[in-house]
Amino acid sequence: MIDAFHVLFDWHLLMLLVLGTGLGIVIGAIPGLTATMLIALTLPLTFHMEPVAAITLLIGEYVGGISGGLITAILLRMPGTPASIVTTFDGYPMARSGRAERAIALGIMASVAGGLVSWMFLAGMSPALARFALQFGPWEYFTLVLMALVMLAALTQGSLVKGLLAAVLGMAFALPGIDNSVGRARLTFDTDFLLSGFGLLPVLIGAFAISQILRDAAAPPLKKIEVPKGRLPIHMRDLRTHGPNMLRSSLIGTWVGLLPGIGGNIAALVSYTTSKQLSRDPAKFGTGHEPGIVAGETANNAAIGGALIPLITMGIPGSVTEAILIGALTIHQLQPGPLLFQNSPEIAYGIIAAYFLANIVMLVLMWGAVRWIAQLVRIPKAGLLGVILMFCVLGSYAANSSFNDVWVMIGFGLVGLGLEAVRVPLGPFVIGFVLSPIAEEQLRASLMLSDGDWLALFDRPWAILFLILSLATLAWPPMAARLSARRRQI
Amino acid sequence: MSKIAMPGVSRRVFTIGAGVALAGGVLSGGQAMAQTFPSRPIKICVPFKPGGRTDLVARMLAEKIKENDWLPQPIAIVNADGGAGANAVNMMKRDPADGHTILHWQHQLLIAIAMELGNFSLDQFKSIGYTGGGSPIWAVHEDSPYQTLDELIAYLKDNPRGLVEAVGIGTIPHFVGAMLAQSAGFETRYVTANSGSDRLRLILGGNADIALFAASEYLSQGENLRPLVYFGTERLAQMPDVPTATELGYDVTWANPNWWLAPADTPDEHVAAIGAALEKAIADPEIVQYFEENTLEAYWVNGEDSMADARQTLEQLKSIAATIG
Numbered sequence: 001m002i003d004a005f006h007v008l009f010d011w012h013l014l015m016l017l018v019l020g021t022g023l024g025i026v027i028g029a030i031p032g033l034t035a036t037m038l039i040a041l042t043l044p045l046t047f048h049m050e051p052v053a054a055i056t057l058l059i060g061e062y063v064g065g066i067s068g069g070l071i072t073a074i075l076l077r078m079p080g081t082p083a084s085i086v087t088t089f090d091g092y093p094m095a096r097s098g099r100a101e102r103a104i105a106l107g108i109m110a111s112v113a114g115g116l117v118s119w120m121f122l123a124g125m126s127p128a129l130a131r132f133a134l135q136f137g138p139w140e141y142f143t144l145v146l147m148a149l150v151m152l153a154a155l156t157q158g159s160l161v162k163g164l165l166a167a168v169l170g171m172a173f174a175l176p177g178i179d180n181s182v183g184r185a186r187l188t189f190d191t192d193f194l195l196s197g198f199g200l201l202p203v204l205i206g207a208f209a210i211s212q213i214l215r216d217a218a219a220p221p222l223k224k225i226e227v228p229k230g231r232l233p234i235h236m237r238d239l240r241t242h243g244p245n246m247l248r249s250s251l252i253g254t255w256v257g258l259l260p261g262i263g264g265n266i267a268a269l270v271s272y273t274t275s276k277q278l279s280r281d282p283a284k285f286g287t288g289h290e291p292g293i294v295a296g297e298t299a300n301n302a303a304i305g306g307a308l309i310p311l312i313t314m315g316i317p318g319s320v321t322e323a324i325l326i327g328a329l330t331i332h333q334l335q336p337g338p339l340l341f342q343n344s345p346e347i348a349y350g351i352i353a354a355y356f357l358a359n360i361v362m363l364v365l366m367w368g369a370v371r372w373i374a375q376l377v378r379i380p381k382a383g384l385l386g387v388i389l390m391f392c393v394l395g396s397y398a399a400n401s402s403f404n405d406v407w408v409m410i411g412f413g414l415v416g417l418g419l420e421a422v423r424v425p426l427g428p429f430v431i432g433f434v435l436s437p438i439a440e441e442q443l444r445a446s447l448m449l450s451d452g453d454w455l456a457l458f459d460r461p462w463a464i465l466f467l468i469l470s471l472a473t474l475a476w477p478p479m480a481a482r483l484s485a486r487r488r489q490i
Numbered sequence: 491m492s493k494i495a496m497p498g499v500s501r502r503v504f505t506i507g508a509g510v511a512l513a514g515g516v517l518s519g520g521q522a523m524a525q526t527f528p529s530r531p532i533k534i535c536v537p538f539k540p541g542g543r544t545d546l547v548a549r550m551l552a553e554k555i556k557e558n559d560w561l562p563q564p565i566a567i568v569n570a571d572g573g574a575g576a577n578a579v580n581m582m583k584r585d586p587a588d589g590h591t592i593l594h595w596q597h598q599l600l601i602a603i604a605m606e607l608g609n610f611s612l613d614q615f616k617s618i619g620y621t622g623g624g625s626p627i628w629a630v631h632e633d634s635p636y637q638t639l640d641e642l643i644a645y646l647k648d649n650p651r652g653l654v655e656a657v658g659i660g661t662i663p664h665f666v667g668a669m670l671a672q673s674a675g676f677e678t679r680y681v682t683a684n685s686g687s688d689r690l691r692l693i694l695g696g697n698a699d700i701a702l703f704a705a706s707e708y709l710s711q712g713e714n715l716r717p718l719v720y721f722g723t724e725r726l727a728q729m730p731d732v733p734t735a736t737e738l739g740y741d742v743t744w745a746n747p748n749w750w751l752a753p754a755d756t757p758d759e760h761v762a763a764i765g766a767a768l769e770k771a772i773a774d775p776e777i778v779q780y781f782e783e784n785t786l787e788a789y790w791v792n793g794e795d796s797m798a799d800a801r802q803t804l805e806q807l808k809s810i811a812a813t814i815g
Contacts, residue, residue, distance in 0.1 A: 137697035183660020196572030327541020335710030445682040
């Protein structure tokens with residue numbers, strides 16, 4: 001392990017790490033461009049590099065890309081990456097009330113905390129954790145996602161009915177495409193266009209960024225967002241105030257990231273809703289409440305470390321980005337898996353060391369640049385929105401090299417605008433869209449496995465636990481309301 | 491010498507004649523085609539995200555061709571994932587059918603056609619050729635009681651649908667498994683797993699009994715898996731103890747070639763020019779070594795033969811697709 005750090009203290013590797021992390025932050029901060037895309041695009045450049053150098057660059061891009069997303073999520077209410085969706089909930093209201101710098105500083109602190117805690121699990125407990133997560137079959141996945149979907153109801157601000165409506169609408173848009181459980185097309189109306197369904201990226205950019213651009217373009221900003229100069233508004237006492245939240249969110253993020261196929265956006269969501277439910281004043285969430293930013297940003301970074309665990313110990317990628325990382329290693333004739341530690345320990349420990357250092361580099365870069373980053377809000381809106389719009393179009397197009405996705409993006413921009421106009425929240429809409437395909441696929445896989453027998457669920461203790469937690473989540477708010485009403489009567 | 495050969499012909503006429511002859515020779519000769527085609531950079535559409543085998547092989551061969559100037563124009567790989575390949579096919583169709591935009595795919599294309607996805611048929615393509623391919627294995631967990639394929643099949647015959655097979659429905663693992671099941675007369679229970687990593691997760695976690703893996707996936711995994719059968723035509727050098735399905739008496743092979751395709755109207759000379767470059771690239775020692783290290787076989791099958799092979803495989807796949815609900 002120490003050797004791995006020694007290797008990385010080569011100036012050439014450190015430069016690659018700084019370059020990768022910096023690039024990641026910039027790309028991550030631009031709505032429409034994601035860490036996944038950056039890694040896919042730089043992958044060919046690494047063909048001729050040494051494997052350790054290649055992986056250092058790519059890990060830097062990964063960490064930077066997930067972290068950079070918080071900047072535009074807070075300043076412009078456009079998640080720079082899918083993982084920062086929940087950061088918009090509280091970050092933007094904070095920025096609107098003149099606390100943009102504070103929100104960004106909190107986000108950075110939370111990101112680093114999440115990264116470092118998940119790194120400890122990565123470095124210390126990889127094999128054990130990977131083996132534990134492996135037991136999870138379709139039933140566990142289904143009930144886990146169901147739990148997240150139910151938490152959605154808890155997430156909804158204002159009307160529960162509108163929240164559920166938004167979620168159901170999101171789920172409906174997830175239906176067209178190839179039905180993975182039978183391999184046939186459904187709801188595609190015989191078009192190639194709908195054969196791959198609506199892509200996550202164009203839907204997300206459309207619903208958040210495009211609708212926001214349209215809204216901002218239509219109405220002049222009500223209030224100039226103030227950017228305070230001087231010292232960064234973070235103090236030692238913040239560590240005490242937000243420490244428990246950061247620890248809990250790190251654990252949730254690492255854990256969710258550990259599960260193959262579920263990434264940072266779901267980690268952030270689960271952690272956000274958990275924080276809200278455990279909070280003494282849940283009503284403040286979504287109005288510019290600091291713990292909201294901390295919960296989301298801690299968890300989405302922790303998810304990276306979590307996802308690296310099955311990657312290096314078993315060769316199972318935890319997310320799309322990781323699948324590309326595996327591709328990068330494969331080019332160098334290295335296959336992550338149980339033999340990686342034996343056959344190429346310098347790579348396995350290199351990944352672990354690079355992940356640690358990437359978090360530090362990210363902290364330094366973002367901390368150093370935060371004042372300049374926050375100046376973003378001073379750029380004339382028209383110019384800024386134009387540039388972002390261009391990147392949104394580019395990003396939607398580049399994901400699949402398909403112009404159809406650009407139309408999807410524009411279409412969902414209008415959908416987003418319409419939903420907000422009738423005060424239906426966007427969060428549940430996008431989350432329904434993201435989660436329902438996983439829930440459906442896992443439920444159908446479960447039923448295939450048990451030959452249609454629902455009772456098979458009761459042979460799976462973890463699945464039962466998740467189911468009970470879901471029911472409790474549903475039952476808790478009305479119960480709490482009744483309890484407090486009774487208390488008031490007395 | 492020319493004076494002797496062509497008495498009475500004025501110098502001027504001769505010069506023109508030689509010029510025409512030379513130009514004619516240039517136009518009809520293969521050498522000259524290289525000058526007129528490709529006249530623009532060549533775009534290779536890969537219907538998958540970057541990083542998979544199809545993408546890597548395309549990039550490596552393209553790099554090798556560039557390195558050696560086997561084609562006088564640069565080559566760019568463009569990934570167009572989605573729509574069961576329809577996105578990449580549509581991308582190819584948008585450009586003129588002159589060989590400057592081609593596809594690199596494998597037999598998942600045939601499955602998309604057999605499953606009637608994607609609105610395309612083999613008639614829309616001209617095959618440039620196969621540049622090698624790789625075959626998969628069927629594996630169980632190393633703690634599994636089944637030591638051989640025969641033991642496994644015997645169990646399944648006594649207990650129909652008694653074991654769980656991890657497959658992506660309508661993908662290669664599903665079809666290869668179904669071919670074996672049809673040939674041997676048994677039935678498994680399916681659980682959805684759309685990628686190699688999902689299948690590995692289900693096997694290692696004890697949530698599925700059988701799964702298909704690329705030979706390279708199995709070899710790099712190294713432990714926890716027990717291979718029962720290899721679907722190549724001959725045993726693979728890296729795993730000499732794993733019998734082929736044919737040896738065990740089941741007429742099932744799957745070679746999943748790296749397949750290069752152009753639109754059906756592409757001029758034959760252009761297809762031949764790309765084919766010639768690919769044939770050289772796949773014979774290059776560095777490429778052959780990479781293929782061998784990754785349990786792929788490096789071979790070249792020309793356009794006509796590869797298309798004939800594909801049509802035959804498609805018929806087989808269609809008969810299986812007809813059995814899917």
